Amino acid sequence: MRLGDVSTQRRRIPLTPLIDIVFLLLVFFMLASTFLKFDVVTLARAGAGSGQVDRSKIMLIHVSRDSEIAVNGATTSKDQLVETVNRAVDAGQVHAIVVLRSDTRVADLVQTLDLIRRSRAATVRIVD
Numbered sequence: 653m654r655l656g657d658v659s660t661q662r663r664r665i666p667l668t669p670l671i672d673i674v675f676l677l678l679v680f681f682m683l684a685s686t687f688l689k690f691d692v693v694t695l696a697r698a699g700a701g702s703g704q705v706d707r708s709k710i711m712l713i714h715v716s717r718d719s720e721i722a723v724n725g726a727t728t729s730k731d732q733l734v735e736t737v738n739r740a741v742d743a744g745q746v747h748a749i750v751v752l753r754s755d756t757r758v759a760d761l762v763q764t765l766d767l768i769r770r771s772r773a774a775t776v777r778i779v780d
Contacts, residue, residue, distance in 0.1 A: 715761060716755055
C-alpha cells in the first residue's frame, strides 16, 4: 500500500455554465442600463465672410471662472442670465457672442451655453 503516491486528477471547469452566466449578466446589464439622448448645441464658427455686421443686433456675453458672467458689460448671476438675455433680445440684440476669458473652465462654458439655449437668442457664437 502506497500512501505517498496518490494520483490526483485535476477536474476541468465546465465552460457551458460559465457561458450561460456571462450571457445572463450581459442581458441584465443591457436591460438595466438607460440610453440617454444627449441634446446637441449647434455652434457656428466664425468664417472669413465679407458680409456687413449689424452691431446693434449683437450682445456680448463674457464668461470667466466660477460662472462670472457679464452681458453687454453688466455683471449678472447665472440665475438671472436667461432673463437678461431675453431682455436684450427684446431690445433687438438677437445674436449672442460668448467671449471666453483666459481663466474660463469648460464646465462654466457648458453651463452658460445651456442657459443661453433656454433663452430666445437666435444664434450663439463662441470667441476665445
